Amino acid sequence: MRNHEDQWLEEIYRNLLPQVARMVHRMNGNLEMAKDVFQDAVIIYLEKQRQQTLPANVPAQAYIMGIARICCIRKMKQTGRYTSLENINSDISVPADYYALPPVERSVLNYVKAAGKRCLQLLQAFYYDHLSIQEIAAGFDFKTPHSASVQKYKCLEKVREQIKQSDYAETVS
Amino acid sequence: MRKQLAEIREIDRYLLQEMTAPVRLVFQARMLVAPALREKVRYQRKALQLLFWLAREEKRAQLDIVFQRLMKEDHFHQSITSIFK
Incomplete structure (x- = not known):
């Protein structure tokens, strides 16, 4: 049986993955990258929701798209394919430790x-x-x-x- | 609560920034003069980082299961893969 969070995740996947995929495609990324970026954005959103640190006036889907954009730019920078960091909403940010390596072996x-x-x-x-x-x-x-x-x-x-x-x-x- | 656990709780409060400013300053001063306490703080910080890292890994696995399930649906699969053709 699917729990409430699984149902929410499914809904978010259906509503937002196509949008994230189109954005990643425009930045010359592939499906695997779209999936990773989407998942990172959802995880960060859920963390901020639990910490009650989400900005009050940004809808969930807009927030996830904003995070996905930042994650995508970051990945593109890693591969040397994209460098623009303009127009990033300062309400939307990735936790400093999110891309840290595992703290132990x-x-x-x-x-x-x-x-x-x-x-x-x-x-x-x-x-x-x-x-x-x-x-x-x-x-x-x-x-x-x-x-x-x-x-x-x-x-x-x-x-x-x-x-x-x-x-x-x-x-x- | 035994002494060791009380110390873990104290370090916990320090790492979670739950101490008042004066208490935090005193704790930092104690760390300066006590290498053993400093070491405990370092490992406890690593333990918390590890918990977060593992929790994110689990969440990613949960998201992956949902993704794989949706990708078995023709319509969803088509709507995503067609973007990259």
Whole structure:
């Protein structure tokens, strides 16, 4: 069964991917690039929505198109095909860390993912999805928000320790 | 909450910029004189960056599933691929 977000994503794909694809095509990009740019724009939009940092007077579709344009220009610049950065709405921006490389080696990523799925889900719910500790307590079946909060810090400690260990392993190898 | 977790919470507040200006200044001063605390802050910052990175990767995978599903529809497939012909 499709959840509410999947339905919203499907609707956004139907309404906006053709527009993004035409824009990417005009900039000499291909379908793969259109898909990537569209997905980046939607992810950034959803993040800003959760952080409640979307500009008040810009409709969702216009915002996503604006972000897609910035992402497209960025990709074109990387390939040396396009350089214009004019007419960018200052209300629309890409998070500074969005195109950052993974903060740890791929092997560590996989290890962290495999070692503590529930921990990762809990941490992502708090830090990425911006759910309140009450929502997390209810969603993850904790008896009280306090126990959810304690578990959150234990999980953070676990992930931090894994990163530290991998860093030491890299240093001595 | 044990001492170690209390410290993690404190670092968390620092990284999420939830400290008041005076408390933040005191914390920064403590970091200057305590390399161990500085190191913990560095790894905890990396942990948060990692969480974001993984969450975005998961979101991209979710979006990809929707894309693949829609591309199986003739009309949608045609409307997108015809743009690049």
